[in-house]
Amino acid sequence: MSDPERKPVGIPAPEALALLRDMVRIRRFEERCADLYGQQKIRGFLHLYIGEEAVAVGALHALGPGDNIVATYREHGHALARGVPAGAIMAEMYGKQEGCSRGRGGSMHLFDAKTRLFGGNAIVGGGLPLAVGLALAEQMQGGSRVTAVFFGEGAVAEGAFHESMNLAALWKLPVVFCCENNFYAMGTAIERSESQTDLCAKAASYNMKTLRADGMDVIATQAAMRDAVAQVRSGAGPVFVEFQTYRYRAHSMFDPDLYRDKAEVERWKTRGPIHNLSNRMKAEGSLTEEAFLAIDAEAIKEVDAAVAFAEAGTWEPVEHLAHDLYTVNGVETAR
Amino acid sequence: MKITYREALRQAMHEALAADSRVFLMGEDVGKYGGSYAVSKGFLAEFGPERIRDAPLSELGFVGTAIGAALGGMRPIVEIMTVNFSLLALDQIVNTAAVYRHMSGGQFSVPVVVRMATGGGRQLAAQHSHSLENWYAHVPGITVLAPATVDDARGMLRAALADPDPVVIFEHAMLYPMEGELSPDWEKADLRTAKILRAGRDVTLIAYGGTVWKAQEAARQLAAEGIEAEVLDLRVLRPLDDATIMASVGRTRRAVIVDEGWRTGSLAGEIMARIMEQAFYELDAPVARVCSAEVPIPYAKHMEGAALPQAPAVVAAVRQLLAKA
Structure with missing residues (x-):
């Protein structure tokens, strides 16, 4: 593989800056999440995306505001890149009713109707049929929305993956299958769980166009996603995109990370998506160290404000426990 | 029509x-x-x-x-x-x-x-x-x-x-x-209420789906013996219409639940619990249930018939309740 750090950025500087800014926002947000988890402000499961930022950022910057997003339990980055306010995300992690899911979902279940983020789904593969259905609804209603569904490589072992790929290809539905291959399903390496580790070969068996992108290079992820979205929006049917990436942190805050070689982690860190882009921009003269530090400072400020918003948030009254379950004649009922 | x-x-x-x-x-x-x-x-x-x-x-x-x-x-x-x-x-x-x-x-x-x-x-x-x-x-x-x-x-x-x-x-x-x-x-037709399909004063037969007709058959047989069974069709299994169930059981003071599910962890068990919670003092006899036998449903006709709730078992359950009173 050619050294990605020597590749030209190849897109206008303002666009590259927007990508860089979002990756830094996600990085700073999640580093703070890890701290807050240690302080027990955030509880439950917390899955960090650190290292994988180029995937969500590149992919989401290739979508339009009307498109549908279905994500996994490792979706803070997707929500941030999609434009869900950081305060609403942080408040959700705190369990406050000002959270984007009113504190009902937590870290794994970020929802936002306004930006068409259909969740944070924490059943591996669970979001795939849902995305196929959103795409079917779009096709039947004659609309032009594309549905992007994100899932890890672990999900390709699920029946839901295969059933969804078949349905989407059979009915030529407008969906982009975004496989975030970070090579480990929790602690199980892909070669220990898949007879065929070429994921594009699996997808191709469903008569679907496939693309593979370097998931550590946001320019590459965005370019691949733009190709995929253009094909899908043209009505030519679904596309499968494999983003090869790596998570720097453990699977979740509970994971002692005993299954990976530390040298392997360090090797991937040398390809970090943020410095990959910032170094290339600096080399081309479109970014100064001062400008980079300003982006970083701005991100930290945004996270500070998000934490303040979450701290100031309120608890949903316990009397609302059974709200949003049943409706009779338009009236909420609890049974 | x-x-x-x-x-x-x-x-x-x-x-x-x-x-x-x-x-x-x-x-x-x-x-x-x-x-x-x-x-x-x-x-x-x-x-x-x-x-x-x-x-x-x-x-x-x-x-x-x-x-x-x-x-x-x-x-x-x-x-x-x-x-x-x-x-x-x-x-x-x-x-x-x-x-x-x-x-x-x-x-x-x-x-x-x-x-x-x-x-x-x-x-x-x-x-x-x-x-x-x-x-x-x-x-x-x-x-x-x-x-x-x-x-x-x-x-x-x-x-x-x-x-x-x-x-x-x-x-x-x-x-x-x-x-x-x-x-x-x-x-x-609504999505909240149970319905009395046959009125009776001696016992309430609570059923749903296919067992409604087993309960109706049992009620006809019981009527020939002078026992008037009320047949309650649950219609909606969630949320359960407690009010209609309790009103009926309050009148008849006895209940038999006919449920094609297996007995353990059955809907019948849930309804029995609710009657116990809400109408215990109205009862003249313990609530009974007729469920499927706790086996995979077999192929052979006589075996399948024995596994599923049938009208004679409902009739027998009612007789037993009345004998206890």
Whole structure:
């Protein structure tokens, strides 16, 4: 593989800056999440995306505001890149009713109707049929929305993956299958769980166009996603995109990370998506160290404000426990 | 007007498809084949393959797809051939459809209707004969229906499609050819109340779906002995209509629950518990139940018959309650 750090950025500087800014926002947000988890402000499961930022950022910057997003339990980055306010995300992690899911979902279940983020789904593969259905609804209603569904490589072992790929290809539905291959399903390496580790070969068996992108290079992820979205929006049917990436942190805050070689982690860190882009921009003269530090400072400020918003948030009254379950004649009922 | 249960379901779906372009039917063999129970016969020609959508054998995939389509603004009716196969789709129904509105803080409703056949009695053996309604009735967030009459077969779907949240409808496979008188009341079918099908003062027989007719048969036999049994059709398995149950049991002071599910962890057990909680002091005898034997439903006719709840067992249970009084 050619050294990605020597590749030209190849897109206008303002666009590259927007990508860089979002990756830094996600990085700073999640580093703070890890701290807050240690302080027990955030509880439950917390899955960090650190290292994988180029995937969500590149992919989401290739979508339009009307498109549908279905994500996994490792979706803070997707929500941030999609434009869900950081305060609403942080408040959700705190369990406050000002959270984007009113504190009902937590870290794994970020929802936002306004930006068409259909969740944070924490059943591996669970979001795939849902995305196929959103795409079917779009096709039947004659609309032009594309549905992007994100899932890890672990999900390709699920029946839901295969059933969804078949349905989407059979009915030529407008969906982009975004496989975030970070090579480990929790602690199980892909070669220990898949007879065929070429994921594009699996997808191709469903008569679907496939693309593979370097998931550590946001320019590459965005370019691949733009190709995929253009094909899908043209009505030519679904596309499968494999983003090869790596998570720097453990699977979740509970994971002692005993299954990976530390040298392997360090090797991937040398390809970090943020410095990959910032170094290339600096080399081309479109970014100064001062400008980079300003982006970083701005991100930290945004996270500070998000934490303040979450701290100031309120608890949903316990009397609302059974709200949003049943409706009779338009009236909420609890049974 | 006399009508079969199958025809009532067919008319209900036809009406829904004709009235609302967001409604479509999806499932295995619903189109070219005409529906495995012939409920959608002729629909493909009339409404086309987009709206009468034959799905591959992918219960998890196409039920999840229907859920996603509901989120995307459609009003899908998804047909699963039988409850036995619905276990492959249970994840999408329980972990997605049932939880999305609550878990998203009220942002995303899932207006999907899932229909499936249930129950035994046709010598189809263990993998095609089970009654797992209670697995679904256990889950908050979904409404579970068991139409037993032609009125409900005709009327419940309209109400289910108008509901903004997921609804699961169980159609007992033995009922499809059953004929009944369609009453003008079918248009009033709701998704909340139980119904007294036969009034009686001595005992309440609480049943749903296929067992309603076993209870009716038992009531006729008991009437010949001078025992007047009330037959209560639950209609809605979740949420349960406690008020109608308790009012009836309060009048008759005795209850037998007839449930084709297995006894352990059954819906019958849940109803018994509720009667104990809410009407204990009204009772003249312990509440009884007639359930399926705790075995996989066997093929041989005499064995299958012995495994399922039958009218004579209901009659015997009532006699025993009265003897205790």
